[in-house]
Amino acid sequence: MLCVEWNQVAEMCLYLDDMSDDSRILCLCSRAFFNDRDLYYLGLKGIDISKRNLTDYGEDEDEDDEQEAFEVSSVSEVTVEEAELDSEAELMLQMGLPVQFGGSAFEKNFVPPETCVKQHKIRKKKKKKTKCSKDKSIKEVMDNITDVCEDGSESIRDGCEDSPATTGEEGALDPTSVEPSFQENWDRYWNQYGQGILWQGWVTKHEEPELSGGEPWNCPTTKEEWAEHYNETYWHYYGQFQYWAQQGWTFDEVSECKDLEEADKIPNHTVHVPPTSTESIDCLSDCVNGVKNINLDLKGMERDSKPLSVIYESHQMQNPESLEAQCPCDPDQSEPRDVGSADRDASSGHTHTSQPAVKVSRNNSSCGQTPVNGEDDDEDEPPECRQAKIKRSHELDAEENPCQVAAEVSTVLGLKHGTGQKYGGISHFKHRTLRYLEKGVKHRSHFLDMHRPVKNRHIFFSEGSEVKPLKSKTVNKKFLKGVGEASSDLLNEDLSLQKVEESPSSSDSEGLDHCSISDPSAQCRPSDNKELLENTEDPDVEGECVSHDQIITSPSETTDSGSRRLGSLLPSNAIWCSDPATGMEQESDADTNLADTRQLVSLEIPDYLQAEAEENCNDSFSKAVDNCKKKRKKPKKKVQSLPPEIASDPHLAKYWAQRYRLFSRFDEGIKLDEEGWFSVTPEKIAEHIAQRVRQCIPGAVVVDAFCGVGGNAIQFALAGMHVIAVDIDPVKLELAYNNAMVYGVADRIELIRADFMGIACDLKADVVFLSPPWGGPDYVSAETFDIKTMMSPDGFEIFQLSQQITKNIIYFVPRNTDVEQVASLAGPGGQVEIEQNFLNKKLKTMTVYFGDLIRK
Numbered sequence: 099m100l101c102v103e104w105n106q107v108a109e110m111c112l113y114l115d116d117m118s119d120d121s122r123i124l125c126l127c128s129r130a131f132f133n134d135r136d137l138y139y140l141g142l143k144g145i146d147i148s149k150r151n152l153t154d155y156g157e158d159e160d161e162d163d164e165q166e167a168f169e170v171s172s173v174s175e176v177t178v179e180e181a182e183l184d185s186e187a188e189l190m191l192q193m194g195l196p197v198q199f200g201g202s203a204f205e206k207n208f209v210p211p212e213t214c215v216k217q218h219k220i221r222k223k224k225k226k227k228t229k230c231s232k233d234k235s236i237k238e239v240m241d242n243i244t245d246v247c248e249d250g251s252e253s254i255r256d257g258c259e260d261s262p263a264t265t266g267e268e269g270a271l272d273p274t275s276v277e278p279s280f281q282e283n284w285d286r287y288w289n290q291y292g293q294g295i296l297w298q299g300w301v302t303k304h305e306e307p308e309l310s311g312g313e314p315w316n317c318p319t320t321k322e323e324w325a326e327h328y329n330e331t332y333w334h335y336y337g338q339f340q341y342w343a344q345q346g347w348t349f350d351e352v353s354e355c356k357d358l359e360e361a362d363k364i365p366n367h368t369v370h371v372p373p374t375s376t377e378s379i380d381c382l383s384d385c386v387n388g389v390k391n392i393n394l395d396l397k398g399m400e401r402d403s404k405p406l407s408v409i410y411e412s413h414q415m416q417n418p419e420s421l422e423a424q425c426p427c428d429p430d431q432s433e434p435r436d437v438g439s440a441d442r443d444a445s446s447g448h449t450h451t452s453q454p455a456v457k458v459s460r461n462n463s464s465c466g467q468t469p470v471n472g473e474d475d476d477e478d479e480p481p482e483c484r485q486a487k488i489k490r491s492h493e494l495d496a497e498e499n500p501c502q503v504a505a506e507v508s509t510v511l512g513l514k515h516g517t518g519q520k521y522g523g524i525s526h527f528k529h530r531t532l533r534y535l536e537k538g539v540k541h542r543s544h545f546l547d548m549h550r551p552v553k554n555r556h557i558f559f560s561e562g563s564e565v566k567p568l569k570s571k572t573v574n575k576k577f578l579k580g581v582g583e584a585s586s587d588l589l590n591e592d593l594s595l596q597k598v599e600e601s602p603s604s605s606d607s608e609g610l611d612h613c614s615i616s617d618p619s620a621q622c623r624p625s626d627n628k629e630l631l632e633n634t635e636d637p638d639v640e641g642e643c644v645s646h647d648q649i650i651t652s653p654s655e656t657t658d659s660g661s662r663r664l665g666s667l668l669p670s671n672a673i674w675c676s677d678p679a680t681g682m683e684q685e686s687d688a689d690t691n692l693a694d695t696r697q698l699v700s701l702e703i704p705d706y707l708q709a710e711a712e713e714n715c716n717d718s719f720s721k722a723v724d725n726c727k728k729k730r731k732k733p734k735k736k737v738q739s740l741p742p743e744i745a746s747d748p749h750l751a752k753y754w755a756q757r758y759r760l761f762s763r764f765d766e767g768i769k770l771d772e773e774g775w776f777s778v779t780p781e782k783i784a785e786h787i788a789q790r791v792r793q794c795i796p797g798a799v800v801v802d803a804f805c806g807v808g809g810n811a812i813q814f815a816l817a818g819m820h821v822i823a824v825d826i827d828p829v830k831l832e833l834a835y836n837n838a839m840v841y842g843v844a845d846r847i848e849l850i851r852a853d854f855m856g857i858a859c860d861l862k863a864d865v866v867f868l869s870p871p872w873g874g875p876d877y878v879s880a881e882t883f884d885i886k887t888m889m890s891p892d893g894f895e896i897f898q899l900s901q902q903i904t905k906n907i908i909y910f911v912p913r914n915t916d917v918e919q920v921a922s923l924a925g926p927g928g929q930v931e932i933e934q935n936f937l938n939k940k941l942k943t944m945t946v947y948f949g950d951l952i953r954k
C-alpha cells in the first residue's frame with residue numbers, strides 16, 4: 099500500500115555565490131504521510147501501558163526526542179486493547195495533555211470548561227454508573243497506591259493526580275483543576291485569535307467557501323459541520339495553548355482596535371458561536387465568551403483563501419544561525435537589523451517561478467507579536483509562532499529580516515538549514531527563495547509533529563502552579579534501567595528463557611562463528627542456531643561457503659535482464675555463501691570477526707514485557723487489571739519469546755513494541771540484531787520508497803548499498819525489482835537473508851558482503867539506495883545533522899561513488915539533516931526532491947531523490 103497522502107509542499111531555489119542564476123539548485127519539498135497505528139498497537143498487545151510510560155514502547159522511539167515522556171498516570175485507564183486513539187489524541191498524550199482534548203477521543207468525552215462544569219458533572223455521574231467495573235477497581239487501587247509515580251518521589255495523589263497534564267480522566271476533565279490564570283489567558287487568546295483560526299481552518303477545508311447561502315454557522319447545510327469544526331478547532335488550540343503555556347510561553351495581547359485599524363478597516367461580521375451538540379451548544383458559546391464579539395475579516399480571509407504562492411526571500415544566508423543571534427525578534431535586541439540596499443538589490447528579480455508569487459517581507463513591527471487580523475495566513479499559528487509574525491507585502495523592504503525568514507521556513511516546513519560544508523566545491527548560497535506549492539501548508543503543519551525546538555522560554559505560571567513539567571529524558575532512561583534491574587526476579591518461564599540462553603543469537607559470538615570463518619568449506623548458516631532458522635519458510639536453508647578470489651559474476655547476470663544486470667568485482671578475500679535451495683550466494687570475509695565484539699549482556703527481562711506477567715504479580719493493581727481483562731473475555735494471547743538482544747537490553751523494549759511496524763510479518767520469523775532494531779526502515783516507509791522507484795523505473799536493478807537486515811531490500815524486491823544488497827557486516831546479511839525468506843523474495847535479492855566504498859565502482863544498476871549508519875540513535879541530539887561529518891562513511895564520499903553507478907540515487911537521511919547541504923549534492927543547476935516522511939503525523943525521516951526519481 100502506498101502512503102496515505104503525498105504532497106508537494108514547496109519549491110526552494112538556492113542561488114550559488116559567484117554564479118549565474120541559471121546555476122541555482124531547485125529543491126522540491128514534499129511530504130509523504132503514513133499511518134501504521136494498527137501495527138503499533140499490535141506490538142503493544144500484552145503490554146500494560148497503564149503501568150508504564152508509552153514512550154518506553156517506542157511511539158517516540160528516538161533517544162533524544164524533544165517530545166518528552168508523559169506520565170504514566172495520564173493514561174492510567176488506557177490499556178492497549180481499548181487504546182483506539184486517533185493521531186490527534188495521541189499527540190495530546192505525548193504532549194502531556196489529557197486525551198480528551200484530542201480528536202475522536204475528545205468527542206466521546208466532550209467537556210466544555212467553566213460554565214459547563216455542573217452540567218458536565220451530572221452527565222459524568224450518569225456515565226460513571228454505567229462504566230466498566232474496571233474503572234472502579236482501578237480507581238480503588240489508584241487510591242491506595244502511593245508509589246507508582248515514576249520519579250518515585252511523589253504519590254499519584256500528591257504528585258500526579260492534581261495536574262491536568264498528567265492526570266487520568268477525572269483530574270483531566272475537571273476544569274476547576276486548571277489554574278485560573280491559565281484559563282484567563284486562554285480566554286484572552288481565543289478571543290483575540292479564535293475567529294481567525296476558525297475561519298482559516300474552514301477556508302482550508304473548503305476550497306472556496308460559498309457565502310451566498312449565509313455564513314457557514316448559520317447556513318442549515320453547513321451548520322452542523324461548522325459546529326464540528328468549531329469543536330475540533332477550539333480543543334485543538336486549547337491543547338496547544340496549554341502545552342506551550344506549560345513550556346513557559348506567554349503571548350502578548352494586542353489591542354483589537356489597533357489591529358483592526360491596521361487591517362485596513364475591514365468590514366465587520368459577527369461570528370456566532372454555533373451549536374456543537376444539542377447538549378453543549380449554549381454552554382460552549384458561554385465558555386468561549388467574547389468570541390461573539392470578534393470581528394471577522396471576510397475580506398482578508400478571502401484573500402487568504404486564494405491558493406498560496408508565497409515566496410520567502412533571504413539573502414546572504416551564509417550563516418543563518420549567527421544571524422539568528424541578532425534577530426530583532428529577540429526581545430533582548432530592540433534594534434532592527436538593517437538588511438541594506440545591497441540585499442535589496444540582490445533580491446530583485448530572483449523570483450524564478452512559473453507561477454505568480456507574492457514576496458513576503460518581514461516587517462519589524464510584526465516581529466513584536468502584532469498579528470494583523472485577517473491579513474495574514476499565519477493567523478492560526480500556535481503560540482510559539484506568534485512571536486514572529488510575517489506580514490505580506492508586495493515588495494521587499496529594508497526591514498526584511500533574513501534570519502526570521504529562515505526561521506519561518508524551518509518552523510513551517512520543519513526543515514533544518516545548517517551551515518555545513520556544501521558538496522562539489524559549492525561555497526555557499528547567496529540567497530534562497532521558497533514558494534509554497536500547496537494551499538494551507540502552514541495550517542496543516544500545525545497538526546504535524548516536526549520536533550520543533552522550543553525557544554524563548556518565559557516564566558508563565560506562578561510558583562504555586564500545579565502544572566507539572568514534563569518528565570525528562572534522564573528520568574525516563576533511569577526508569578528503564580531500574581525496571582530492567584528490578585524485574586529480573588519476575589522472569590516468566592513462558593518466555594522461553596532457557597531457549598534464549600541456549601540458543602546463540604545472530605549477534606552472539608557463537609552464532610557468528612559459523613559465518614566469520616576462514617575455512618571456506620564450512621557451513622555458512624549456523625546449523626545449530628534454531629533461533630535463527632526457525633520460522634523461515636524453508637527449513638533447509640543451510641548453504642555452503644565458496645571462496646572466490648576473482649571477479650565474480652552474480653547468478654543474476656545470466657538471467658534475461660540484459661545489460662542492466664550486475665557484474666561485480668569482489669574483494670579478493672571474499673567468501674561467498676551459496677544457498678543450494680535458492681541459488682543465492684552470500685559472501686563472508688575471512689578477516690572479519692565481529693563476533694568478538696558482541697556479547698549477551700544479561701538476560702533480565704522487564705516484567706512489563708511479559709505478556710502474562712500479571713499472574714506473578716500479587717499487588718492489587720495487577721489484580722485490578724487482571725479483573726478487567728477477564729471481564730473483557732479476550733482470548734489469551736500466545737506468549738512470544740523475546741529475542742535475546744531485546745531481553746538483554748531494556749532500552750530495546752521500545753523497538754520490540756514496534757516490531758510489526760518494522761516488519762508486519764514479524765511473527766513469521768523475522769530476526770534482527772541490535773543495530774537492526776534501531777536502524778531498520780519502517781515497513782510503510784520502505785514500501786513507499788520502493789513504489790516510487792517502481793513508478794519511475796519499473797523493473798529496475800537497485801543497489802541497496804547498506805542493506806542492513808533487509809527492510810528496504812525486501813520492499814524493493816516485493817515491488818518487482820532486482821536487488822543487489824550490500825553490507826559490510828555478515829550478521830546483517832544473515833538476517834537480511836532470513837527476513838527475505840520470510841517475505842518470499844530471497845531469490846530476487848543478491849547479498850554481497852563487502853564495503854560499499856570498495857566495490858561501488860564495479861557495480862552497475864539503475865538506482866542506488868543509500869541508507870548508511872547515522873552514528874546510532876543519538877543522531878537526533880544534533881540540532882542539524884551534517885551528512886559529511888556525522889555519517890560514517892563520509893556522506894559526500896558515499897554520494898560521489900554512487901554517482902559513478904547512476905544519477906538515480908535515493909538518500910535516506912535523518913529528519914534533522916541540513917537541507918542546504920543535501921541540496922548541494924544536486925550540483926549547480928541541478929534538482930533534488932526532499933521528501934519528509936511522516937509516520938502517524940510525526941516526522942520520522944527524510945528521503946532525498948535525485949535524477950529521474952524526482953517527481954515533477
Ligand SMILES: C[S@@+](CC[C@H](N)C(=O)[O-])C[C@H]1O[C@@H](n2cnc3c(N)ncnc32)[C@H](O)[C@@H]1O
Binds near residue numbers: 779804827854
Ligand atoms: C542503517 S543500517 C541499514 C538499514 C536498512 N536500510 C534496513 O532497512 O534494514 C546501515 C547498515 O550499513 C552497514 N554498513 C556500514 N558501513 C558499511 C560499508 N562501508 N559498506 C556496506 N555496508 C556498511 C551496517 O552494517 C548496517 O547494517
Ligand SMILES: C[n+]1cn([C@@H]2O[C@H](CO)[C@@H](O)[C@H]2O)c2nc(N)[nH]c(=O)c21
Binds near residue numbers: 160870
Ligand atoms: C539510527 N537510525 C535510525 N534510522 C531510521 O530512522 C528512523 C527514526 O529514528 C528509524 O525508524 C529508522 O528507520 C536509521 N536509518 C539509517 N539509515 N541509519 C541509521 O543509523 C538510523
